[in-house]
Amino acid sequence: MIVAESKPIKELLEMVKDFKKILVVGCKGCVTVCNVGGAKEVGILASSLRIHGRKEGRDVVVGEHTLERQCDPEYIDELEEIVGDYDAVISIACGVGPQFLSERYPEKKVFPGVNTKFMGGAVEHGVWAERCAGCGTCAIHLFGGLCPIARCSKSLLNGPCGGSSHGKCEISKDVDCIWDMIVNKMTEQGRLSELLEFRPPKSWTTARDGGPRKMIREELVK
Amino acid sequence: MSELKAGSNLEKVLRAGHFAFTGECGPPQGANVEHLIEKGNHLKGVVDAVNVTDNQTAVVRMSSWAASLILLEHGIEPNFQMVCRDRNRLAIQSDILGAYSMGLRNMLCLSGDHQSFGNHPESKNVYDIDSMQLIHTVKTMRDEGKFLNGSDVDVAPKFFIGAASNPFAEPFDFRVYRLAKKIDAGADFVQTQCIYNMDKFREFMKRAVDMGLHEKCYILAGVTPMKSVGMALYMSKQVPGMDVPESLIKRLRGAGKGKVAEEGIKFALEQIEEFKEMEGVAGVHLMAIEWEHKVPEIAERAGVLPRPVV
Numbered sequence: 001m002i003v004a005e006s007k008p009i010k011e012l013l014e015m016v017k018d019f020k021k022i023l024v025v026g027c028k029g030c031v032t033v034c035n036v037g038g039a040k041e042v043g044i045l046a047s048s049l050r051i052h053g054r055k056e057g058r059d060v061v062v063g064e065h066t067l068e069r070q071c072d073p074e075y076i077d078e079l080e081e082i083v084g085d086y087d088a089v090i091s092i093a094c095g096v097g098p099q100f101l102s103e104r105y106p107e108k109k110v111f112p113g114v115n116t117k118f119m120g121g122a123v124e125h126g127v128w129a130e131r132c133a134g135c136g137t138c139a140i141h142l143f144g145g146l147c148p149i150a151r152c153s154k155s156l157l158n159g160p161c162g163g164s165s166h167g168k169c170e171i172s173k174d175v176d177c178i179w180d181m182i183v184n185k186m187t188e189q190g191r192l193s194e195l196l197e198f199r200p201p202k203s204w205t206t207a208r209d210g211g212p213r214k215m216i217r218e219e220l221v222k
Numbered sequence: 223m224s225e226l227k228a229g230s231n232l233e234k235v236l237r238a239g240h241f242a243f244t245g246e247c248g249p250p251q252g253a254n255v256e257h258l259i260e261k262g263n264h265l266k267g268v269v270d271a272v273n274v275t276d277n278q279t280a281v282v283r284m285s286s287w288a289a290s291l292i293l294l295e296h297g298i299e300p301n302f303q304m305v306c307r308d309r310n311r312l313a314i315q316s317d318i319l320g321a322y323s324m325g326l327r328n329m330l331c332l333s334g335d336h337q338s339f340g341n342h343p344e345s346k347n348v349y350d351i352d353s354m355q356l357i358h359t360v361k362t363m364r365d366e367g368k369f370l371n372g373s374d375v376d377v378a379p380k381f382f383i384g385a386a387s388n389p390f391a392e393p394f395d396f397r398v399y400r401l402a403k404k405i406d407a408g409a410d411f412v413q414t415q416c417i418y419n420m421d422k423f424r425e426f427m428k429r430a431v432d433m434g435l436h437e438k439c440y441i442l443a444g445v446t447p448m449k450s451v452g453m454a455l456y457m458s459k460q461v462p463g464m465d466v467p468e469s470l471i472k473r474l475r476g477a478g479k480g481k482v483a484e485e486g487i488k489f490a491l492e493q494i495e496e497f498k499e500m501e502g503v504a505g506v507h508l509m510a511i512e513w514e515h516k517v518p519e520i521a522e523r524a525g526v527l528p529r530p531v532v
């Protein structure tokens with residue numbers, strides 16, 4: 001899933017301080033699962049905005065709405081009827097959501113309510129970790145099913161570097177060295193010889209480095 | 223004798239079978255050319271080549287190629303270091319050409335410390351290619367006259383290719399394989415991380431010799447004399463991949479006030495004596511960090527002077 005975290009409330013209040021009618025839009029996708037952008041969080045943010053407005057002596061009207069997905073025009077249409085009543089829209093979906101909303105409702109001022117962090121998953125309750133950097137040409141089978149591009153601080157394809165220590169990455173004791181895991185796993189699986197093979201420089205053309213990406217599935221295009 | 227790969231002094235010394243002795247010099251955090259030359263002069267005639275670091279510990283300094291050239295102009299052979307952190311493959315290959323064209327002949331290929339260590343932690347890291355791929359790139363440009371994209375290089379840069387090896391990082395068992403991989407990728411010589419845990423290093427070298435790695439590549443043992451107990455503690459606790467045994471810290475502590483630095487040098491000298499005899503070790507790389515003026519004395523006491531003229 002795409003993992004995000006809420007923006008500090010102070011930052012959000014500053015962003016929308018000039019608006020009296022604000023619509024908070026959530027998403028039932030990834031951000032609901034990582035507890036930052038679902039119906040519940042829409043409710044919490046909306047209340048905060050109202051309370052703050054009252055404290056400031058301003059009458060702020062805050063609407064709440066949570067879409068099935070914000071990354072799908074089909075669901076965004078749902079806002080057609082209500083969005084007209086508001087001056088500002090805060091989307092608490094990942095970075096895709098507010099952009100889709102801006103594109104669909106060009107006259108509205110749209111604000112991002114979360115900081116989108118990475119593609120990953122829950123490793124324990126309340127803890128999410130990065131797993132994929134979307135490089136566009138997956139090769140984790142060469143590394144014991146573990147991704148050195150997203151999970152090695154230097155994206156080394158021929159690791160581990162000289163800073164790997166006690167299973168941790170040189171950048172912090174809180175970061176696992178993925179190369180330590182790769183070596184251990186490949187050794188356990190009796191595949192050490194595969195790690196001795198030289199991995200040539202990767203083509204980053206399929207990654208963000210190749211420019212903004214687009215995918216076209218001809219058979220689905222109407 | 224087969225043809226030299228680059229013809230650097232370091233290569234010739236090693237090729238002639240001498241026990242090599244290399245030093246290190248960090249470029250200034252500014253354009254202080256005078257200070258750089260002063261540091262370099264301490265090493266002149268005392269070592270076979272001087273490593274010139276490339277934004278070491280991710281702190282901005284005068285570029286390694288420029289500092290290398292300044293040393294070269296003053297009659298000191300540089301070992302030009304390059305890290306993969308700050309350049310993509312275009313910049314890497316063009317710097318290789320530029321450095322060679324200006325007369326540099328040794329090049330050490332490194333991944334580089336992550337920028338979070340340094341004084342610009344906000345920067346974007348590049349890591350377009352890694353150190354293994356960098357070694358291979360320099361070799362391919364040199365021996366095949368090809369760029370990474372396969373097109374021809376118009377006059378190939380001939381570098382004596384260096385790599386680093388850290389026997390003390392983990393997983394230990396993999397370290398000697400990684401060294402083998404660097405040699406296969408094209409490393410002509412290797413300089414190790416500072417060695418303090420001699421038992422572990424002996425074991426590492428035994429494995430390297432068993433695999434015949436010392437016959438394919440010159441292995442230089444890394445030595446950094448400890449200046450103080452504080453330095454030893456810092457190295458043991460704060461520097462990832464550094465292995466400082468408790469026994470050494472005890473020994474330094476036991477030296478008594480005002481005598482710790484001398485004890486540190488004594489330990490380094492004992493190490494150098496052992497390396498001279500150790501199978502597979504072709505020389506010593508002395509990293510006397512901000513202690514360049516001590517290098518002549520250490521070299522003298524280690525019995526490695528005068529340096530061979532080849």
Ligand code: SF4
Nearest residue numbers: 132133134135138147
């Ligand atoms: S190799 Fe690329 S696509 Fe596969 S997990 Fe890593 S970043 Fe994602």
Ligand code: SF4
Nearest residue numbers: 152160161169170177
């Ligand atoms: S310590 Fe491990 S994860 Fe960190 S940069 Fe080095 S190889 Fe990558």
